[in-house]
Amino acid sequence: MSQRVTSFILNCGPGMSKCLPGHEKPLIQEGVEIIMDSLGDKLLADRKTDKVNVIFSGTQETDNVLATQSPGQYNNITTISPIMQPDIGLLRHLSNVTSETGNAKADVMDALILAIHVLVEEYGRLRYSKQIVLITDAMDPIDWRDAADVKAMLQKENIKLVVIGSDFDADGIIKHEEEDPKISAIKDANQRNWKTLSDNVEGATMYSIQEAYESAKGMKTKEVKPTPSFRGFLNIGDPVKYSDRSLAIGIHMYPHMMEAKAPAMKKWSTLSDLALDGDQAGSSSSEPRKLSHGVEMIRKYRVKEDDTSKTDTPTPASSANLDTQEPQQDASDEVDERELEKVYPFGKTLVKITQEEEDYLQLKTSSGMWIYGFMSKSAVPRHYLLGRVYVIMADPKNKESAGMAIAALARSLYEKEAVALVRYVYRGNSEPKMGIISPFIDVDVDLLQFCQVPYAEDVRQFYFKSLDKITMKSGKVITEDHPLLPTPEMKQSMATYIKNMDLTSVDDHDHYVPEDSFNPLIWRTNTAIKTRALNEAAPIPEVHPKLLQNRTMLKELETRNADHVKEMISLFNVKKVEKQSLSKRGRGAAGKGESIADTSQMTSIDELVAGSDSKRAKTEDKGGDSTSSKTKQLSIGPADPVKDFLAMLADEQDLVTAAVTQMSALILQLMTTSFGDQHYDRIMTCLKVFREAAAKENEAGAFNQCLHQLKEMINPANPRSNRREFWQMLQKESLSLITKDEADDDEVALVTKDDAINFLKDTQQETQASKIQPDQSEDKDKMSTEDLLAMMD
The missing domain is CATH 1.20.5 (Single alpha-helices involved in coiled-coils or other helix-helix interfaces)
Structure with a gap:
């Protein structure tokens, strides 16, 4: 049950002030730590339906409800706290308990009767799980005449009893050397009676204090209330359109596996130390209120002042709000949040979207789960499974028929080694999710499991190089x-x-047992919170041996x-890589020996793309060359390269060679920086214009050289090349080398039509020999036609 009430009873008699052999702390201190550990876990869980109360037996004083009703009875028993949700005050009170707190003799059976009375009186009619944890020794005599009545009351009220013995357990007592035989007889009798009581009460157990202490100091799993995260129907088919050919199964879905997280931290501030209660703010004798040091966010909307409306009159320091560090503003500038409209950026424009338009654009969905189809279990990659795993069970209202349908579906999926692809909507008008349903088969259990899977747009494919083979560019x-x-x-x-x-x-x-491997972050955080809650100056406890065990070989x-x-x-050949120490420097500060660069002297992107000719021309222009008649040097930029290219060709100056060089460099630059096919169309347009102009202006060799470099960059021989799509575009457009039939340029005098066709068909990787111009691949001593004509003249 999620609602629980627990009563802790600690015997503080003389026998509990001793230490067991091999123990450093007295028994009463170990008993207090067992109670404090349980209360600390409940305090961290912060469940309002988990109540406790603490009773001490063997105290010097008497303070309990039964002693008030029956004077002279139930003496030396003190109720430390009533039934309540544990708080930090109770833990601090228990932390001050010492071995001198009790030392008075009392009948621990009276304390047990008191605990039963308190539980029955306050929570007897409520649907709470009731439990009593009794920590005691067996040295003091106990009146067992009421044992039968106690057993009957425990069974009637369904109260579980946990007896933790300091010198006994379910197997017997712990005898000490030179122990008085009378004390041994009393211990034997008490141990047998406790054993008989625990055996005859359902759910009662007995432990030694050593077992309980090790369990309290050890790792424990967190108890989670089984709360359904979805209540609805699992639909096979469409029950709305085809009610006679569909099936709707009532289901409840519970989290089966989820990520454990450390307690959330809140902001803490000391600025609230100056804050006073509102009622006392105006009085001269006001005192600081009890502070929580919490930080709350307050959001306000104000109309931004125009620059023209601001004055040069400074605001006095006394008029500023020193507590919030905000400038003084008129309260009339504040705007109600309900009067605001949402805007979204569309380029440089802000587009207003009203609430009605946003509701209209929202996808309308209905709550439920629909099976879209079935597939093999091997068809779902393991890394596709996202988030938590849920268990699908039958709706308790229709448990028999819904449970039979779920079991049949689970068995079918199990036998066929298949899973079901489903569409899941948590609540109406929420975002739909895709997931798979797989069988969850166990002993007498036939259920289903649900796990979310991503949409196709959410999957990113990463390709990694093989570890046992290497594929060269040539294939x-x-x-x-x-x-x-x-x-x-x-x-x-x-x-x-x-x-x-x-x-x-x-x-x-x-x-390295998985069941015993706990999250060190969660354990250390919880331990630190418990320790500092009792003492702000206490050191953080050492790491638990279990955690150290998992960290060492x-x-x-x-x-x-x-x-x-x-x-x-x-x-x-393993070598240690020395970690380089990063020098600390202020934001925007230059390092030793460094100077801040002058951005005015930096070369622009257009100039880098333009090439060396434009740089040379720019240098000559700066030097005062009288032949330059233009104040601005023409160059080809990435914004509109075709227009710039044609402008350079039509210029009065002879800029053909510079234009061809810049266009070639720009094409290669665009191919290098293209994100996917981002620049493919622009490159194709540039190549067409470049080819036509190069054939007319006797620059065919430069164009062919650019194509060779482009082919080397694309590497069509590699089937995994990211630029093969552009090579296919070249083949489709038949955009190849300039042949000798298309241009009179001597650099293409040996390029035939067959060479141009084979250039696109041949996907072998470009070599240095293939990029050499025809005039360079022949004999270097061979003269060109122009050289021969010049010698004849």
Whole structure:
């Protein structure tokens, strides 16, 4: 049950002030720590339906309800706290308990009767799970004449009893050397009676204080209330349109596995130390209120002042709001949040979207879960599973028929090794999600599991290079004799290391058990909160041995692999990378020996793309060359390269060579910086204009050279090349080399039509020889036609 009330009884008699052999703390202190650990967990959970009360037996004083009703009875029993939600005050009170708190003799059976009376009187008619935890010794005599009545009351009210014995447990008592035989007889009798009582009461258990203390100081799993996260129907088909051919199964969905998180932290501030209560703010004898140091966010909307409405009159310091550090503003400038409209940026324009328009654009959905189809379990990659895992159970209102349908579906999926693809909507008008339903089969359990999967747009494919082969750009596959591939010796060494690290081959099987592996962040945070709540100056407790155990290697494995690890370090050439220390500098500060660059002297992007000719022309222009008649040098920019290219060709100056060089550089730059096919259309347009102009202006060689460089960059021989799509565009447009039939340029005198066709068909990687111009690939001593004509003249 989620509603629970627990009564803790601690015997503070003389026997509890002793220490057990091998223990450093007295028994009463260990008992207090057991109670405080349980209360601390309840305090962190902060559940209002988890109540407790604490009763001490054997105190010097008497303070309990039964002693008031029956004077002379139930003496030396004190109710430390009534039934309440545990708070920090109760923990601080218990932390001050010492071995001198009690030392008075009392009948612990009276304390048990008192606890039963309080639980029945206050929570007897409520649907609470009731429990009594009794921590006591067996040295003091106990009146067992009321044991039958106590047993009957425990059974009638369904109260669970947990007896924690300081010197006994369910198996017997702990005898000490030179112990008085009378005390041993009393301990034997008390142990047998406690054993008989626990055996005859359903749910009653007995532990030794050592077991309880180790359990309190150890790791514990968090109890979670099983609350359904979805109540609705699992639809097979469309029950609205095809009611006779569809099926709607009433289901409840519960979280089966979820991420555990550390307690959320809140902001804390000391600025509220100056705040006073509102009633006392105007009085001269006001005192600071009790502070929580909490920080709350307050959001206000004001109309921004125009620059023209501001005056140069400074605001007096006394008129500023020093507490909130806000400038003084008129309250009339504040705007009610309900009067505001949402705007969204569309480029540089803000577009207003009203609430009606936003509601109209919102997808209208209805709550439920619909099966879209079935697929093989192997068709769903493991890394596609997102978020939490939920268990689908039958609706308790229709448990029999819905449970039968769920069991049949689970068994069918299990036998076919299949899963169901479903569409899931948590509540009406919420975003739909896709998920899979898989069978959850156990002993006498036939249920379903749900897990969310991503949409296609949410999946990003990452390609990683193979670890056992390397594919060259030419398409050749290398599987050995490469610096990036492991040698057979490396593979054998790693296989031996993995075999030697097998945990099943060691004797200590308690190491690295998943069920005993806890989150260190959560445990350390909770422990720190408990410790500092009682004492703000207390040091953080040491790390639990269980957590240290999971962080250290087993000595047996460490010794077994010591020599082999040294061999692996030498074989794999493992070297330690020294961490470079980053120099600390202020924001915007230059380092030692560095100077701040003058941005006015930096080269612009257009100039970088334009090439060296434009730089030379710009330098000459700065030098005062009288031949330059233009104040601004023409260049080709990425904004409109075709227009700039044609403008340079039509210029009065001879800028053909510069235009061709800049266009070639710009095309290669656009291909390098293109995100996917972002610049493909622009490059294609530039190539067409470039080709036509190069054929007319005797610059065909420069165009062909640009195509060769472009082919090398695309690398069509590689099937995984990211630029193969552009190469296919070139093939589709038949945009190839300029041949000797298209231009009179000597640089293409040996380029035939067949060469241009083969250039697009041949997808082999470009080599340096293929990029050499025809006049360079021939004999260097061969003269061109122009040189021969010049000699004849």
